[in-house]
Amino acid sequence: MKNSLPHLCLENIFLNLEQDSKTLHSCVLVNKQWSISSVPILWRDPFRLCQNLRKPEKLxxxxxxYLSFIPSYTQERLEITSKKIIGRPTIFNYPVYLRSISVVLIHGSVEYWTDSIFGADSFPLQKITPICKVxxxxxxxxxxxxxxLDLEYAANWFNIFDLDGATTSLSSIQSVIIDDQQSFPDQFENLSSVMKNARYLRLSLRNRxxxxxxxNVINLLQTQKYLKKISLFSHVSDFFQNIWDSxxxxxxxxxxxxxxxxxxxxxxxxSLLQLSKFYNLQxxxxxxxxxxxxxxxxxDDSSVFQNLSQLIICKIQMDSRILEFILKKSNTNLNVLEFHDHNITDFHKTxxxxxxxxxxxxxxxxxxxxxQISDIILLFKECKKLEYFHIYDAKLLFEDEEEPWDEYRPPELELFNATELLEELGSCIPITMRTIKVWMNWLITIEDIEAFVSKCVNFNLNMKVIEFRHCKGFGNAHKEVIKNYLLNNKSLM
Incomplete structure (x- = not known):
C-alpha cells in the first residue's frame, strides 16, 4: 500500500513521541519512509536517553x-582500532542528527564503555578524556x-571552545547549562561571542x-535578547547578588x-521589588x-505578577504578606501552586x-x-478546576520520597483516622481531578476505600492516579479496590 503521508507530516507526528523512545523505536521498524522520518528524532540526545531509561548497557x-565514524588514524592514536570493538559504519549518518552535547554525560559514557570493553581499571583513566574530546x-x-549544551563540570577535562567547529556549531544553541569553574574563566566570554539566541540558561555559581x-557572566546575561528561562544555582557563591542585580x-x-x-x-x-520588574513572568x-x-x-505597578501561572516554593520561609501579595496579583492566572518541604505557618489562611x-x-x-487536613475540603469545594492534588506530611522530605535511597527510613508520622474525611472528600472532589496523592499516616479501612471509590464512580470522576503512601493498615486489598477502579476508567476511554 502506498504511503500517503509526506515526510513533514510524519516528522511532526514523531516529534510528539520524542519522550517515548520505545514507541519511536517501533516506528523506525515499520518501513523505509517511517525509518527516515523517525531516526533523526530518536538520535537527537541518545546519551540522555540511556540515562533516563536507566539502561547503561545500551551505551x-x-x-x-559513534566511534565507527571516527577516522582510522584517530582510532589508532586512541588505541581503539579493533573491528570487534567498534564495528563498521552504519546506513544512517547518526552524528548529524545529534542536537545535544553534555560533556559530563559523554565522558561518563566513555568511561562505562572502556570498563565494559577492556575491563574495569584496565584502561587508563587518562585515556578516557581524549576519547571524549574527540x-x-x-x-x-x-x-x-x-x-x-551542558558544560557543567566540563572544565574538569577540557575547554570545549578550543575544539574545531565550536564557534560555528554553538552559535545556534538554544539551551545552555554552565558553571563558574575557575579552570577556564574565559568560557563565559566565549559564550557571549557565539551565543546570541539562547532561550534557556542554567548557571551554577560554585566558587568564591x-x-x-x-x-563575563554579567556580560553574557546582558547580551541575550531572547532569553526566556533562567535558573540560578548560588551554592556557596558570594557574588550571586551581583548576578541578580544585573x-x-x-x-x-x-x-x-x-x-x-x-x-x-x-x-x-x-529582592521582591527587583522581581516585580519582570512583567512577563509566568x-x-x-x-x-x-x-x-x-x-x-x-x-505601585498594578500589572506586576499578572501573568504568573506557576509558583513553586521549596524549603524556604516566605513572609506571609509577600505570599498573599503574589497570590493576589497573579489572581485567576495562577494554575500551579506548590509548597515543598515548606513550613506553612497558617495553612488555613493560605x-x-x-x-x-x-x-x-x-x-x-x-x-x-x-x-491542617480539614482545609482540604474547603479547597476542593471552591477550586473546581483542580486536576492534580498532592499532600504529604511535613515530617517527610519530598526529595527523599521521590528518589529513596536504600538506607532511607521515613520518620514516625502522627496517625490520623481518615474515615470521615475520606467520605467528605469523595463528595466534593472536582470533576476535573485526575490525580490524588496522599503521603500521610492515615488510618484507612477497606470499607473506607470502597466507599471513597464508590463516590468517585457515582460522581463520574475520571481519575488516573490514586495513591496513599505511609497509611496505617493499607494493604493489598485496598490496592486492589483502587486498581479495579482505575482499570475500569481506562477501559472507558
Missing amino acids: VPLLNT LCEYFLCNSSRIDY KNVPVCK LASSPLLHKSLTSIEIHEATFDDS HLKFYRCRNFTGDIQEI VLWCIGFCKNLTRFVASIQVN
Missing part, C-alpha cells in the same frame, strides 16, 4: 556506533545543529567571588524572561533561598487566599501538618 553499542569535536563538526568571571537592571530581560528559578541564594532587602520557583523580603508598598484569588488552580502540592 556500549551507542559508543561503538567525540565532542566530531559532533561539533558534523552535527547539522546543536541546540543544547572572581571579578573577571563575574564580569538581571534586574536589564530592560531586555524584563521583557523577555518568562521563567525564573533560584536555588540556594541569599538576597538583599530589595513561572517562578524558589529553592532553599534566604532573606527573600521587600516592602510591598514600594511596588487556602483562603487560594479560594479568594486563585480559583483556577489546576495543580496543588503542599507539605502540611496533621491538624
Whole structure:
C-alpha cells in the first residue's frame, strides 16, 4: 500500500513521541519512509536517553556506533582500532542528527564503555578524556545543529571552545547549562561571542567571588535578547547578588524572561521589588533561598505578577504578606501552586487566599501538618478546576520520597483516622481531578476505600492516579479496590 503521508507530516507526528523512545523505536521498524522520518528524532540526545531509561548497557553499542565514524588514524592514536570493538559504519549518518552535547554525560559514557570493553581499571583513566574530546569535536563538526549544551563540570577535562567547529556549531544553541569553574574563566566570554539566541540558561555559581568571571557572566546575561528561562544555582557563591542585580537592571530581560528559578541564594532587602520588574513572568520557583523580603508598598505597578501561572516554593520561609501579595496579583492566572518541604505557618489562611484569588488552580502540592487536613475540603469545594492534588506530611522530605535511597527510613508520622474525611472528600472532589496523592499516616479501612471509590464512580470522576503512601493498615486489598477502579476508567476511554 502506498504511503500517503509526506515526510513533514510524519516528522511532526514523531516529534510528539520524542519522550517515548520505545514507541519511536517501533516506528523506525515499520518501513523505509517511517525509518527516515523517525531516526533523526530518536538520535537527537541518545546519551540522555540511556540515562533516563536507566539502561547503561545500551551505551556500549551507542559508543561503538559513534566511534565507527571516527577516522582510522584517530582510532589508532586512541588505541581503539579493533573491528570487534567498534564495528563498521552504519546506513544512517547518526552524528548529524545529534542536537545535544553534555560533556559530563559523554565522558561518563566513555568511561562505562572502556570498563565494559577492556575491563574495569584496565584502561587508563587518562585515556578516557581524549576519547571524549574527540567525540565532542566530531559532533561539533558534523552535527547539522546543536541546540543544547551542558558544560557543567566540563572544565574538569577540557575547554570545549578550543575544539574545531565550536564557534560555528554553538552559535545556534538554544539551551545552555554552565558553571563558574575557575579552570577556564574565559568560557563565559566565549559564550557571549557565539551565543546570541539562547532561550534557556542554567548557571551554577560554585566558587568564591572572581571579578573577571563575574564580569563575563554579567556580560553574557546582558547580551541575550531572547532569553526566556533562567535558573540560578548560588551554592556557596558570594557574588550571586551581583548576578541578580544585573538581571534586574536589564530592560531586555524584563521583557523577555518568562521563567525564573533560584536555588540556594541569599538576597538583599530589595529582592521582591527587583522581581516585580519582570512583567512577563509566568513561572517562578524558589529553592532553599534566604532573606527573600521587600516592602510591598514600594511596588505601585498594578500589572506586576499578572501573568504568573506557576509558583513553586521549596524549603524556604516566605513572609506571609509577600505570599498573599503574589497570590493576589497573579489572581485567576495562577494554575500551579506548590509548597515543598515548606513550613506553612497558617495553612488555613493560605487556602483562603487560594479560594479568594486563585480559583483556577489546576495543580496543588503542599507539605502540611496533621491538624491542617480539614482545609482540604474547603479547597476542593471552591477550586473546581483542580486536576492534580498532592499532600504529604511535613515530617517527610519530598526529595527523599521521590528518589529513596536504600538506607532511607521515613520518620514516625502522627496517625490520623481518615474515615470521615475520606467520605467528605469523595463528595466534593472536582470533576476535573485526575490525580490524588496522599503521603500521610492515615488510618484507612477497606470499607473506607470502597466507599471513597464508590463516590468517585457515582460522581463520574475520571481519575488516573490514586495513591496513599505511609497509611496505617493499607494493604493489598485496598490496592486492589483502587486498581479495579482505575482499570475500569481506562477501559472507558
